[in-house]
Amino acid sequence: MNRARKFYESVGAEAVLTKKSYLRLYLTGFESSAGYVLSDKEKDIFFTDSRYTEAAKKALAGSGIEVIDTADVKVDEYLRQYKQIAMPFELLLYPEYKKFADMGFELVDDSELFTQAMTIKTADETARIQKACDIAEEALKKVQGQLKEGMTETEVAALIEYTMMCGGAREVSFNTIACFGGNASQPHHVPDETKLKFGDPVLIDFGCKFGGYCSDETRTFLFGDDGKHEDFKKAYEKVYEAHMRVLERGRAGMTGRQLDSIARDCLAEADLAKYFTHSLGHGIGINIHEFPRLSQASETPIVDGMVFSDEPGVYVDGEIGIRIEDSCRMENGKIETFMTSDKKLLIL
Secondary structure (H helix, E strand, O other): OOHHHHHHHHHOOOEEEEOOHHHHHHHHOOOOOOOEEEEOOOOEEEEEOOOOHHHHHHHOOOOOEEEEEOOOOOHHHHHOOOOEEEEOHHHOOHHHHHHHHHOOOEEEEOHHHHHHHHHOOOHHHHHHHHHHHHHHHHHHHHHHOOOOOOOEHHHHHHHHHHHHHHOOOOEEOOOOEEEEHHHHHOOOOOOOOOEOOOOEEEEEEEOEEEOOEEOOEEEEEEEOOOOOOHHHHHHHHHHHHHHHHHHHHOEOOOEHHHHHHHHHHHHHOOOOHHHOOOOOEEEOOOOOOEEEEEOOOOOOEOOOOOEEEEOOEEEEOOOEEEEOEEEEEEEOOEEEEOOOOOOOOOEO
């Protein structure tokens, strides 16, 4: 049974109509910039245009999902056979909602059902995330060996994205963050023309997509040791300890808040918790930020099949920025990281 059919059966509406690109990808496994997935009690249909019909028919052959060109069948006309349609309200613009309401449909919100379904990853989804992580890690190793004084943050960000593409990535998970020196105190610093100098701390937050699924990784290291970063080194050791404690002590059934507290309490031992200014982590999948959240506000139990980040950090305005991040999964009751690289402080 294909995923569109399984999802339809979980909704309980007469028909399920899905337009959002990443939800279409989730339901069909086929990437496209336009189209609708429609399911009712008898069939599953992917409506798209001539740019994708040939590729979609090949990709979805044998899946039970029929492909129809919108030049042959108009979606709005096809829908008139139904009285009730489920759609994710939180992703609808008001004009879209009003159009369907004015057509006389009873509208059902399936937003929460999508969130629940996408939270637990299948073996195939996990394998795609693993491959995306492998590509990202290999790219970082190559880029670290190419760093030179005078390179700008923008150049380094572009180089790692290029290297991930050469390594088999489909696209980046998000715009790469590359920070030198004090710029890293901004957790989401936008790379600029700051030039790399000997002794600079370097923070790179990056990831790529493989088969539609994301990786997310952050590494912080020193570009040579000028002997001027003792406070940085001490803070790094504590961030590393906080990161590893989550991996070692996290168990299925703990809430997002409890996992966040493992890292936060560790940093508090060195009076650094006040500099940990964001949450421990977020879900990872087709989107780089998904459910669940690992934060002080989250009472969601983290269970087997969930994929998420473990990314404690310390940020002192204009001085220090440190983050260590792995993409992880809950498996057999314990946290497993997708990453294999050593996270002890690296000095190039």
